[in-house]
Amino acid sequence: MLKKLTPEQQELLLRSAIEEFGEKGLERAAVSTIAKRSGLSVGVIYKYYANKEALFEACLAHSVAMLREVAEKAVAGETSLLSACEKLIRACQSFAREHAAYVRMYHFITTRNDADVARYAQTIEGITAGLYRRLFAKAREEGNVRPDLDPTLFALFFDDLLMMLHFSYGCRYYEERMRIYLGEAEATGADATDVAARADQDERIVRQLLLFLSGALGIREGANR
Amino acid sequence: MLKKLTPEQQELLLRSAIEEFGEKGLERAAVSTIAKRSGLSVGVIYKYYANKEALFEACLAHSVAMLREVAEKAVAGETSLLSACEKLIRACQSFAREHAAYVRMYHFITTRNDADVARYAQTIEGITAGLYRRLFAKAREEGNVRPDLDPTLFALFFDDLLMMLHFSYGCRYYEERMRIYLGEAEATGADATDVAARADQDERIVRQLLLFLSGALGIREGANR
Amino acid sequence: MLKKLTPEQQELLLRSAIEEFGEKGLERAAVSTIAKRSGLSVGVIYKYYANKEALFEACLAHSVAMLREVAEKAVAGETSLLSACEKLIRACQSFAREHAAYVRMYHFITTRNDADVARYAQTIEGITAGLYRRLFAKAREEGNVRPDLDPTLFALFFDDLLMMLHFSYGCRYYEERMRIYLGEAEATGADATDVAARADQDERIVRQLLLFLSGALGIREGANR
Amino acid sequence: MLKKLTPEQQELLLRSAIEEFGEKGLERAAVSTIAKRSGLSVGVIYKYYANKEALFEACLAHSVAMLREVAEKAVAGETSLLSACEKLIRACQSFAREHAAYVRMYHFITTRNDADVARYAQTIEGITAGLYRRLFAKAREEGNVRPDLDPTLFALFFDDLLMMLHFSYGCRYYEERMRIYLGEAEATGADATDVAARADQDERIVRQLLLFLSGALGIREGANR
């Protein structure tokens, strides 16, 4: 009769858990901390999720669903391959900046070494794999990309670059790595200059990645724009 | 102070620890298991390393050193950019097939979220970042690649692809992801057919990645070979 | 105050609780399971009983009342000591076969180690103790049993045997123990042969226990029948 | 090389655990309390026993072994059935007075309702069952007991009485029950009068139980003494 945990509280629980897991990973995250963060009791978490791992998986599913949603929105209605890529890249950037914890959850899946990995991978990668392959296959048929391109493998390489882009904006190590490559000092705060510099850098990354991709795919500029 | 452990034993300890960490990650790996695997006592491990984390870091350093060594050997003496790339790709494949645990250690670094990340990244990525940047800058000067290429960012994208290649051969999630992209069933064993099929697939990946890269870099075929 | 629970529901609650407690004991039984079994809410149980222990005690009282009722019915109107014994033995058997949970509840009292034990024992054992003692004292006066019999202690020994008989039919350990003594395999099911074999065995136990008792009590066969 | 837990400490651990389990039962006993009682750490308990249940079983085994040892010593070398019975009864009394916790452990087995019960029963009861059966069969062959006695069932009834005797000295509920039957007030302390009264009562129980048994078994006085 009475559902004490409102949808808002359930959402809050997931968000709190994603933050905790995103910071510490499955093992180091403590259910009691998640309870505190979300203002709920330990008991109620175990009412909704059988154990810590089940909660982790729910967080994964939630995070991945958001990632996918963003990706799908980004390419929806795009007819040009290059502009679809641009949309995806920009979507990656803004999503990862806003929801770093979700990106980190995604990254944590990749560290798993158990038997469930196959299931996760199928659920998460299956859709994008198909999407990109079809995108490239169609572009090849239409003569917009190099004719010797293997849609299967190019889809993989393309996704490699998008994944790394995600991680570079959401995971500290990859962030640091990007900084090293770009040869810049750590941003100290969030003042106006930093924000502007960051936007500039983001823009530079977009342009260069598009350049890299258009070369890789052998995109005929004229045909696309 | 610590004379009793021969270099061979130290090497053995690191190898055992890398295997254990590579299988289970930092949290799930047990120091006592590492002791058993290496035939040493728990006590002596703590004589050499302050704590589990310190041992983990030593394993990271060791793994990364091997990775780097392999990478450097691969490009040594290569004058052509494309053939350097090919060497690197093939080195990735064979190293990851042989030393999956080392690759996984490398991958574990990226899950770090603490303050030490910067130090790690600097040590590990600094060198390759510089190497690739110089490689591309030189190629641009010599007119062997597209003139509008930004050596800094292209180095990053190139390393993205190599990292993902590593992980695709060493980490279960990424392995599974590659399988999904390539649309193939899980290899059942190590019989002759499997081995041959795997070699074929590896070769296909090398060729397509080189195609992807040469397009991306705008490599002038004639100038390189 | 508590009007809403009909006598039928109260009875059902007790029966459900006795089943749950009989299966699992006080600690392992869950109030929520009892609520489910009885179709009531957890809340209403706590309206009627202060806590799980109080409910357990009510179950004890109820079970013991039934046991006693059965015992009293069995001896009512019996003039011969031996036939009173026989009635009690048969009553034990059939009651325990039908209401094993009640027998187990009774058995659980005996595990108590707290201060309330005296109160329980007084309530439960007081009546039978008096009953048996008077039974034996009367038989001695009438010259139907050995004259050196101590009614007090013989009542205790007699009750010992009846208690053990109860438990042997209601509690798994004692059941198994009886099987070991009787040297028989575990009954596999409830088919006709099993049922017949079981009845035979029950009958054998009755006859031998009567033999044992009549010897112990020094019953003069002629005087009793 | 170094077994820090000496046999004495292991013995102490078992004794402490038996006391704790004997007082509270499996569920209510806390491993941490056992650790405190024995002056050991929680961890070392889990080195020696896989979990609380395993420790409990070890305590059972230990207790039962002692009980059996005492029983076997009691009948060893006794040629007369009646004097063997007397020895057993007196052994029960003194053992239970000294090691009440062991008796309670034994009693706790009988509350179990799980599948392991059969195994326990076999181990514990198997030996005495055979012993008593043979004792009675031999006595019947020799014409020392009634010829219509069924050794199997009489062994069971005899063991019933011994078990109840044990419990009456070791378990509070049964103790209280005996007091009710005997119609005496609770002993207040351990002063001289109490001790003497207790010894008197013990003696009375021995004699009456022997009387009861000799009647039940139809022992020919002349043949035995």
Place this chain on the structure above:
DNA sequence: AATGAATGAGGTTTCATTCAT
């Protein structure tokens, strides 16, 4: 008044680290 979801104390168990031998 009845419900049953939420609470949170408390128990079991693990394992990094210590330290007596």
Place this chain on the structure above:
DNA sequence: TATGAATGAAACCTCATTCAT
């Protein structure tokens, strides 16, 4: 000095009890 058994803090999870609806 090297060992590896002992330590004990910390985390998961359960479930008796409460209380908002």
